Amino acid sequence: MAALRCFLRSGKGAVSVLLRRELHATAPASAQVMVRDALNQAMDEELERDERVFLLGEEVAQYDGAYKVSRGLWKKYGDKRIIDTPITEVMCDSVLAPPPQAGLRPICEFMTFNFSMQAIDQVINSAAKTYYMSAGLQPVPIVFRGPNGASAGVAAQHSQCFAAWYGHCPGLKVISPWSAEDCKGLLKSAIRDDNPVVFLENELMYGVPFEMSEEAQSKDFTIPIGKAKIERPGSHITLVSHSRFVGHCLDAAAVLAKEGIECEVINLRTIRPLDVECIEGSVMKTNHLVTVEGGWPQFGVGAEICARIMEGPAFNYLDAPAVRVTGVDIPMPYAKILEDNSIPQIKDIIFSVKKTLNV
Amino acid sequence: FCVCVFVVSRSYADFTPQATFDIKKCEVHRLEEGPAGKAELTREQGLQYYRTMQTIRRMELRADQLYKQKIIRGFCHLYDGQEACAVGIESAINPSDHLITAYRSHGYTYTRGVSVKEILAELTGRKGGVAKGKGGSMHMYAPHFYGGNGIVGAQIPLGAGIALACQYQGNNQVCVTLYGDGAANQGQLFESFNMAALWKLPCIFICENNRYGMGTSVERASASTDYYMRGDFIPGIRVDGMDVLCVREATKFAADHCRAGKGPIVMELQTYRYHGHSMSDPGVSYRTREEIQEVRSKSDPISLLKERMLSSNMASAEEFKVIDVEIRKEVEEAAQFATSDPEPPLEELCNHIFYNEAPIEVRGTNPWSKLKSVS
Numbered sequence: 001m002a003a004l005r006c007f008l009r010s011g012k013g014a015v016s017v018l019l020r021r022e023l024h025a026t027a028p029a030s031a032q033v034m035v036r037d038a039l040n041q042a043m044d045e046e047l048e049r050d051e052r053v054f055l056l057g058e059e060v061a062q063y064d065g066a067y068k069v070s071r072g073l074w075k076k077y078g079d080k081r082i083i084d085t086p087i088t089e090v091m092c093d094s095v096l097a098p099p100p101q102a103g104l105r106p107i108c109e110f111m112t113f114n115f116s117m118q119a120i121d122q123v124i125n126s127a128a129k130t131y132y133m134s135a136g137l138q139p140v141p142i143v144f145r146g147p148n149g150a151s152a153g154v155a156a157q158h159s160q161c162f163a164a165w166y167g168h169c170p171g172l173k174v175i176s177p178w179s180a181e182d183c184k185g186l187l188k189s190a191i192r193d194d195n196p197v198v199f200l201e202n203e204l205m206y207g208v209p210f211e212m213s214e215e216a217q218s219k220d221f222t223i224p225i226g227k228a229k230i231e232r233p234g235s236h237i238t239l240v241s242h243s244r245f246v247g248h249c250l251d252a253a254a255v256l257a258k259e260g261i262e263c264e265v266i267n268l269r270t271i272r273p274l275d276v277e278c279i280e281g282s283v284m285k286t287n288h289l290v291t292v293e294g295g296w297p298q299f300g301v302g303a304e305i306c307a308r309i310m311e312g313p314a315f316n317y318l319d320a321p322a323v324r325v326t327g328v329d330i331p332m333p334y335a336k337i338l339e340d341n342s343i344p345q346i347k348d349i350i351f352s353v354k355k356t357l358n359v
Numbered sequence: 360f361c362v363c364v365f366v367v368s369r370s371y372a373d374f375t376p377q378a379t380f381d382i383k384k385c386e387v388h389r390l391e392e393g394p395a396g397k398a399e400l401t402r403e404q405g406l407q408y409y410r411t412m413q414t415i416r417r418m419e420l421r422a423d424q425l426y427k428q429k430i431i432r433g434f435c436h437l438y439d440g441q442e443a444c445a446v447g448i449e450s451a452i453n454p455s456d457h458l459i460t461a462y463r464s465h466g467y468t469y470t471r472g473v474s475v476k477e478i479l480a481e482l483t484g485r486k487g488g489v490a491k492g493k494g495g496s497m498h499m500y501a502p503h504f505y506g507g508n509g510i511v512g513a514q515i516p517l518g519a520g521i522a523l524a525c526q527y528q529g530n531n532q533v534c535v536t537l538y539g540d541g542a543a544n545q546g547q548l549f550e551s552f553n554m555a556a557l558w559k560l561p562c563i564f565i566c567e568n569n570r571y572g573m574g575t576s577v578e579r580a581s582a583s584t585d586y587y588m589r590g591d592f593i594p595g596i597r598v599d600g601m602d603v604l605c606v607r608e609a610t611k612f613a614a615d616h617c618r619a620g621k622g623p624i625v626m627e628l629q630t631y632r633y634h635g636h637s638m639s640d641p642g643v644s645y646r647t648r649e650e651i652q653e654v655r656s657k658s659d660p661i662s663l664l665k666e667r668m669l670s671s672n673m674a675s676a677e678e679f680k681v682i683d684v685e686i687r688k689e690v691e692e693a694a695q696f697a698t699s700d701p702e703p704p705l706e707e708l709c710n711h712i713f714y715n716e717a718p719i720e721v722r723g724t725n726p727w728s729k730l731k732s733v734s
Binding site: 054080085086088090103104121122125126130131132133134135136137138139141170171173194195273311312 | 489490491492493494498500501505506508509510513516517524527528546547550553554557710711712713714715716719721726734
């Protein structure tokens with residue numbers, strides 16, 4: 001278990017994650033695709049499909065991307081479509097363009113979302129709100145993407161999760177994918193969407209391979225924004241998560257299954273709009289809910305899910321209070337032992353499940 | 360803008376159809392030469408500039424009244440005194456060029472094609488407003504006009520981005536990106552300068568220096584008040600912003616510079632606002648009434664143009680009076696509309712969150728309140 005976690009943490013995912021294989025049916029002509037490559041494919045396909053799409057960000061072109069997500073794109077598409085910018089987040093995300101018919105569809109890469117704070121005014125005030133303020137005159141088709149949340153040993157200023165911050169704002173769509181399939185399908189949908197989309201990737205997931213079906217590998221494969229996915233059906237308790245922690249939930253579910261506890265694991269895929277119906281349907285079946293996220297507890301994604309469950313029909317089906325498993329409410333420390341204990345571990349999920357089920 | 364057009368109208372055969380005026384020579388930065396010291400003006404152009412400036416003036420003064428009557432709420436930053444800037448710039452660019460400015464935007468909203476009626480109705484928050492009442496004073500948009508932006512300086516990188524789009528599409532268009540003397544100290548301006556110069560974006564950065572950022576005079580805010588030089592490696596011109604012809608010639612010069620692929624250019628328009636920063640600022644605690652009076656009597660942009668035309672016999676005083684009356688009527692009708700038009704219906708509260716999307720449900724103020732949002 002510890003060794004497995006080590007692999008996941010360092011992102012050197014040359015070895016397939018064993019626990020995944022049994023959950024994804026191996027279809028004909030399916031392939032093992034790393035998250036990084038899925039993202040690359042998505043951008044490549046969309047750049048080819050629509051001349052108005054272009055990518056800009058720090059080191060995306062000649063360096064092939066700080067995390068190599070845009071590898072090969074500059075060689076293929078050149079200076080006009082893949083643009084290296086100076087270190088200036090504000091300008092990077094200000095590529096507001098004339099209306100979609102005549103205008104451009106930029107993909108703006110933040111090296112990490114921590115740096116997006118430098119430009120968050122533009123994301124919120126110039127991108128998210130503009131269509132509303134102009135009463136429909138000025139749409140903003142732009143994608144902001146980059147790694148979000150904790151990495152490994154990068155300390156406090158480089159480890160924050162922004163799902164809750166961006167998820168708070170109307171006018172934005174916020175996506176937090178987990179698997180390679182999620183990344184490819186959702187990034188394509190994000191690029192094709194005529195509205196501002198914040199696409200929160202995860203650095204530790206970049207090197208993790210997933211089985212991708214033939215269908216998922218096709219050029220027209222998109223996943224609708226705003227729909228969650230039940231990664232593992234179960235009957236005793238619902239686990240809701242997003243991004244990397246979906247994997248942790250599945251790991252915890254595998255351990256719990258040996259004790260006869262069947263967890264239903266929901267991969268949110270999209271933070272905003274939240275697929276409440278999916279969660280409600282599940283809770284109404286299992287009667288128990290635990291949310292799992294990497295971000296801080298206060299005013300976070302889990303808090304929102306619990307509030308919505310309280311306000312909706314699923315409340316009456318709960319046999320125990322819904323609880324949240326979150327990152328520890330502190331700035332991220334550096335030392336490995338401290339860092340490891342600052343984010344949810346599989347044992348924390350197992351513990352919370354058992355407490356909720358009172359076993 | 361067009362070359363000499365000799366307008367000969369039978370009933371006005373006595374008037375000079377065209378004249379050349381001396382304009383103040385622009386100080387230049389990193390340029391061999393600036394715009395010429397002379398400008399040609401036809402009778403037709405002159406009357407049009409007068410009409411446009413006067414319309415903006417009267418519209419702003421009417422907004423002042425409506426604000427004092429509490430029919431306009433919130434923020435209201437008036438443009439009177441600065442009309443020559445908006446009109447001069449518009450006369451030098453094409454409708455297909457792009458323009459973005461900050462919150463003192465009513466003048467530009469008008470020159471970019473929105474009617475007085477739609478502007479005033481937006482200020483009063485009615486459904487007939489250009490943004491259907493959802494934007495207000497600082498958020499008015501039109502084709503190739505990107506507002507109206509409330510965050511000081513945020514519009515600058517946006518303008519550079521629009522210039523990037525022009526370059527990307529190879530359409531020979533330019534983007535005029537306006538900001539004030541206050542915003543001239545914002546970091547994002549310098550980020551934009553760097554990228555625009557690096558990539559030779561067709562962006563005309565224009566600083567409307569009206570001497571005060573809210574209540575802080577330029578001397579108290581800027582280590583260097585030579586705003587036309589602040590672009591450092593970007594060439595700059597300092598322009599008399601009270602003279603519509605000077606603004607026009609400088610903007611033409613700047614647009615030619617950008618269209619020739621030489622990259623961005625900075626213009627500083629030395630101008631003045633009669634009102635305070637906004638309607639909640641009387642405007643006299645940080646400057647003297649004498650100063651305001653002096654500018655009004657010696658440098659008013661509308662008077663300057665009118666005197667020029669009268670002294671060159673390009674038009675008669677009566678003609679100007681007729682125009683004034685027409686404008687007054689137009690503005691009054693617009694104000695009438697702006698006060699009588701209904702507010703936007705509550706059903707539209709949640710509309711326009713997303714573009715090109717199926718209707719979505721939006722949570723209201725309480726869990727039982729489920730509202731609908733249409734694209």
